[in-house]
Amino acid sequence: MSNRTLPRLLQSPAVFLLLIWMLVPLSMTLYFSFIRYVLNSLRKPEWTTPALSNWRGFGNYEFVLKSKDFLFAIQNSLLIVCSILFLTVILGVLIAVLINKSFPGQGIVRVLLISPFFVMPAVNAVLWINMILDPVLGLQGIAVGGINDMVDGLRAAPGIGWFFSLWPELTPISFRATQTSAYAVIIMVTWQWTPFAVLIFMTSLQSEDQQQKEAAILDGASTWSQFRFLTLPHLGRPIAIVVMIQAIFHLSLYAEIEIVSRGNGNKNLPYLIGEFANNNIGAASATGIFAVILANIVAIFLLRMVGKTLME
Amino acid sequence: MGRIVLEHVTKSFGNTQVIPPLDLTIEDGEFAVFVGPSGCGKSTLLRLIAGLEDTTSGKVVIDDQDMTEISPSKRGLAMVFQSYALYPHMTVRKNIAFPMRMAGMSEEEQNKRIETAAASLNLTDYLDRKPGQLSGGQRQRVAIGRAIVRDPSAFLFDEPLSNLDAALRVGMRLEITEMHERMQTTMIYVTHDQVEAMTMANKIVVLQAGVIEQVGSPLELYHKPRNKFVAGFIGSPKMNLIEGAEAKKHNAETIGIRPEHVVVSNTDGLWKGTVGVAEHLGSDTFVHVHGIEGCDPMTVRAAGDATFKHGEDIYLTPDETQIHKFDAAGLRIE
Ligand SMILES: Nc1ncnc2c1ncn2[C@@H]1O[C@H](COP(=O)(O)OP(=O)(O)O)[C@@H](O)[C@H]1O
Numbered sequence: 001m002s003n004r005t006l007p008r009l010l011q012s013p014a015v016f017l018l019l020i021w022m023l024v025p026l027s028m029t030l031y032f033s034f035i036r037y038v039l040n041s042l043r044k045p046e047w048t049t050p051a052l053s054n055w056r057g058f059g060n061y062e063f064v065l066k067s068k069d070f071l072f073a074i075q076n077s078l079l080i081v082c083s084i085l086f087l088t089v090i091l092g093v094l095i096a097v098l099i100n101k102s103f104p105g106q107g108i109v110r111v112l113l114i115s116p117f118f119v120m121p122a123v124n125a126v127l128w129i130n131m132i133l134d135p136v137l138g139l140q141g142i143a144v145g146g147i148n149d150m151v152d153g154l155r156a157a158p159g160i161g162w163f164f165s166l167w168p169e170l171t172p173i174s175f176r177a178t179q180t181s182a183y184a185v186i187i188m189v190t191w192q193w194t195p196f197a198v199l200i201f202m203t204s205l206q207s208e209d210q211q212q213k214e215a216a217i218l219d220g221a222s223t224w225s226q227f228r229f230l231t232l233p234h235l236g237r238p239i240a241i242v243v244m245i246q247a248i249f250h251l252s253l254y255a256e257i258e259i260v261s262r263g264n265g266n267k268n269l270p271y272l273i274g275e276f277a278n279n280n281i282g283a284a285s286a287t288g289i290f291a292v293i294l295a296n297i298v299a300i301f302l303l304r305m306v307g308k309t310l311m312e
Numbered sequence: 313m314g315r316i317v318l319e320h321v322t323k324s325f326g327n328t329q330v331i332p333p334l335d336l337t338i339e340d341g342e343f344a345v346f347v348g349p350s351g352c353g354k355s356t357l358l359r360l361i362a363g364l365e366d367t368t369s370g371k372v373v374i375d376d377q378d379m380t381e382i383s384p385s386k387r388g389l390a391m392v393f394q395s396y397a398l399y400p401h402m403t404v405r406k407n408i409a410f411p412m413r414m415a416g417m418s419e420e421e422q423n424k425r426i427e428t429a430a431a432s433l434n435l436t437d438y439l440d441r442k443p444g445q446l447s448g449g450q451r452q453r454v455a456i457g458r459a460i461v462r463d464p465s466a467f468l469f470d471e472p473l474s475n476l477d478a479a480l481r482v483g484m485r486l487e488i489t490e491m492h493e494r495m496q497t498t499m500i501y502v503t504h505d506q507v508e509a510m511t512m513a514n515k516i517v518v519l520q521a522g523v524i525e526q527v528g529s530p531l532e533l534y535h536k537p538r539n540k541f542v543a544g545f546i547g548s549p550k551m552n553l554i555e556g557a558e559a560k561k562h563n564a565e566t567i568g569i570r571p572e573h574v575v576v577s578n579t580d581g582l583w584k585g586t587v588g589v590a591e592h593l594g595s596d597t598f599v600h601v602h603g604i605e606g607c608d609p610m611t612v613r614a615a616g617d618a619t620f621k622h623g624e625d626i627y628l629t630p631d632e633t634q635i636h637k638f639d640a641a642g643l644r645i646e
C-alpha cells in the first residue's frame with residue numbers, strides 16, 4: 001500500500017459526494033432535454049412520464065431556438081447583467097471614495113449605505129415597483145404630477161408665462177409592461193447591490209498606502225491623477241471580484257422580473273426556463289442547457305479578465 | 313538654491329503640542345541631519361517643511377519666499393520615505409517618470425533624465441521591473457531616482473535606510489553622501505541613528521520632544537555638547553555620566569567622560585572597579601566596568617588585543633582635558 005492510498009481513500013467520500021451533487025442534476029437536465037416530457041397532456045398521456053421511448057433528439061433545442069422569446073431572453077440577460085455590473089462598479093467606486101474621507105456621522109452613514117443589501121430581493125422589487133416607480137401612485141407619479149402642476153401654474157404667470165408654455169407636459173414612464181421593465185429591474189438591483197460593491201471597495205481603500213499618496217502629492221499629482229494612477233489600479237482586484245460575484249448572481253435573476261412585469265417585455269434565461277417549466281419540462285431542460293453554456297461563456301470571459309488583474 | 317528657514321514654527325495635533333516654537337536655518341547646499349529618539353517630532357518637522365502637514369503657527373521660508381501656505385508640489389522639494397512609497401502598479405521607469413509626467417515634461421526630456429538617473433543609481437537593468445520584484449536597496453534607489461529627476465531645490469529624507477539590513481545601510485549611506493558631494497543640493501535627513509548623523513551631516517540638529525537641543529557640526533557636538541542629553545546621544549558607545557562626589561570635585565553636578573578618553577590599566581589608576589562584560593570588536597575592546605561610584609556600569613575603550621577576565625580588578629584614569637562638566641540643570645559648564 002503506497003503512502004498515498006490512505007489519504008485518497010479518506011478523501012473519496014467527499015469527492016464522490018461532490019461529483020453526485022454536480023453530475024446528477026446536470027445529467028438529469030441533459031436527459032430531459034432530449035425526450036418529450038410534459039407535466040400535463042390529455043392528448044398524449046404517455047409524455048407525462050419521462051422515458052427513453054419518448055426520445056426527441058434535438059427537437060427540444062430546435063423548439064427553444066425557434067421560440068420567439070429565446071434570443072430576446074439571451075439579449076436581455078446580457079443587457080441586465082452588464083448594466084448592473086457597470087452601474088454598481090461606477091457607483092460603488094464613487095461612493096466608497098467619498099465616504100472614505102472622515103466626516104462627522106461617518107458610522108451611521110456607512111450603516112445606512114450598507115442596509116439595502118439586507119433587503120430581500122422580492123421585497124426590494126415590490127417596494128420599488130409599487131412605491132417608487134409606479135406612474136400614478138409611486139414617487140415617480142407624484143413627482144411628475146407635481147412638476148406638471150407647477151409648470152401649469154407658471155404658464156398663467158405674467159411676463160414669464162410664455163417661456164413655460166414652451167415646456168411640454170411630462171408623462172410618467174410605465175415600468176411594468178414594455179421593455180422598460182428591464183430598466184426597472186436594473187435600477188432596483190443596482191440599488192440593492194451597490195452597497196456590496198461599496199463594502200468591498202471601502203475595505204480595499206482602507207488598505208491603501210497613505211505614503212504613496214503623499215509621495216504623489218509631492219510629485220505634483222492632482223486629486224484626479226492620484227485617483228487615476230494610484231487608487232484605481234489599487235482597486236483593480238476588488239473590482240474584478242465584485243464583477244465576478246455579481247455576474248454569477250445576476251445571470252439567475254428571477255424574483256424581480258416576476259414581480260415587475262411577470263416577464264412581459266422583459267425575460268431572461270431563468271425566467272424563460274420557469275415559463276417552459278409550467279408544463280414543458282423537455283423545453284425547460286433544453287433552455288437550462290443553453291443557460292449553462294451562456295454562463296460558461298461569461299465565466300471564461302470573466303476569468304480571463306480577473307485572472308489578468310490577479311496575476312499582476 | 314535651497315535655503316530653508318523655519319521661523320517660530322509650532323505644530324499641535326489636537327491639544328498636544330508636538331513642536332513648541334522653533335527657529336532653524338538650513339543653508340543652501342548643506343547636509344542637515346535631524347536626529348533624536350523615536351517620537352521626538354523629527355518626521356513631523358520634515359513634513360512641515362514639505363507641506364504635508366500645516367503649521368499651527370509660524371512660517372516656512374524657502375529661498376526667501378514664504379511657503380507656509382503654498383501646496384507641497386509647488387515648494388520644489390522632493391521627499392524619500394522610509395517605506396519607499398513607490399507606486400506598485402508601475403514599472404521602475406514609470407515610477408521615476410511620474411513626477412515629470414505630472415509636470416507635463418516632454419517624452420524626450422523624460423527619457424533623458426530617466427537614463428541619467430538610472431545610470432547613476434545602477435538601475436538601468438531594472439527599469440522594466442515592478443517595485444515588487446526589487447530588493448529593498450533597489451527600491452530605495454528607485455525612490456531616490458524619482459526624487460532626483462525632479463531637480464528639486466532640496467531633498468528630504470525620512471529615515472530612508474531604516475528598512476535595510478546593516479550592510480546595505482552602510483553602502484547606501486555612502487552613496488547618499490557621495491550624491492550630496494556631487495550635486496551640492498540641500499539635503500535634510502531624518503534619522504534616529506546617531507552614527508548616520510555623525511557620518512553624513514554637515515550640520516546636525518539634535519531634537520528632544522520637539523525642542524532643538526543643539527545645532528552644530530558633528531565634531532562640535534562631539535567635543536562641546538551643550539547639555540547632558542546631547543552628550544549622551546552623540547557618540548558611540550555613549551558618554552559615561554558620573555554624579556555625586558566625583559562630580560563635586562570638579563565643581564559640577566554631573567561630569568561626563570567618553571569611553572575613548574579613559575586610560576585602562578591592570579595595576580594602578582584613579583578609579584578602581586571590576587570587569588563586567590568585555591565586547592571585542594577586533595580594533596577595540598569595550599569593557600563594562602562595575603563598582604565605580606556615581607556611574608555603574610562605566611564603559612571604557614581598551615586596545616583591541618587586550619584581554620580581561622570577568623570579575624578581575626581594573627583601574628581607570630580619565631583624561632582630565634576631556635572631562636565635560638554639567639550643572640544642576642544639565643547645561644554645560646565651560
Ligand atoms: N497625525 C498625528 N496625529 C496625532 N499625533 C501625531 C501625528 N503624527 C505624529 N504625532 C505625534 O507626534 C509626535 C512626533 O511624531 P514623529 O514626528 O513621527 O516622531 P519621529 O519621527 O521623531 O519618531 C509623536 O508623539 C506622535 O505620536
Ligand SMILES: [Mg+2]
Nearest residue numbers: 354355356471
Ligand atoms: Mg519618524
